[in-house]
Amino acid sequence: MAERNYTVVTEFFLTAFTERLQWRVPLFLVFLSFYLATMLGNTGMILLIRGDRRLHTPMYFFLSHLSLVDVCYSSAIIPQMLAVLWEHGTTISQARCAAQFFLFTFFASIDCYLLAIMAYDRYVAVCQPLLYITIITEKARWGLVTGAYVAGFFSAFVRTVTAFTLSFCGNKEINFIFCDLPPLLKLSCGDSYTQEVVIIVFAVFVMPACILVILVSYLFIIVAILQVHSAGGRAKTFSTCASHLTAVALFFGTLIFMYLRDNTGQFSEGDRVVSVLYTVVTPMLNPLIYSLRNKEVKEAVRKALSKSKAARRP
Structure with a gap:
């Protein structure tokens, strides 16, 4: 067999x-x-929760960590994306690519676990008050x-080490918004079976495990809500969970589309749009989701704005 030369x-x-150049700006x-x-x-959500004693409860404690993770999560992806658009494509070293992949996996995993923990917290609050x-x-x-x-760090470490034991040769163009495993697998020139197993293990054991916790928790919550006799009581109980369910649907829905499907290594414009939803849009919407449907947060915002106005008065 003839030997093939790879760079x-x-x-x-x-x-x-x-x-398309017209889309850049x-x-x-x-x-x-x-x-x-x-x-x-x-x-703002973190400062609000820390500054208002009424929000010093477990639910808002978990929410403050979700907001912190979303800040870090976005910062690992969006600045690089802005550089790509500003420079009409940008070069990234393998070390920086590995760092971005690690940070994305780390914070995305923590997001999954935190959403599951928040569902369990709501289950205990509603079903065992x-x-x-x-x-x-x-x-x-x-x-x-x-x-x-800790679980997020372990998942990110294993996946990063596994992914970057691949040999990359030939084409170096990643037509994706950041360094993720599927586009990296497309560029590999060796046997990527182990790496593909890792992505499947992550998809099968991390996301579905968290989704299972969320579904079971809300199954019990729904049963408990149906046992509330007054319509006002049912509405009040459900309103405390609606924000979390919205955030769960946005985050896990887009991740499932990207990771729990047949991965052919081909990425369409639609795939990139979906990746924008879970890396850019969802972290931006979470504070709005939790504040617009949450009476305690809205009252804390009004209180903070009132203090701000009073401080500006001469």
């Missing part, structure tokens, strides 16, 4: 959304505005959050 790739060239401005809104909304303060203690909530961070 070993040590850097990649990101080109997502650069096919509008997309740059849109993504920049989304990023600024994400930073403002999530940092008398035992809530004895089950969701300060020690328990710190343990759950620490477990999410």
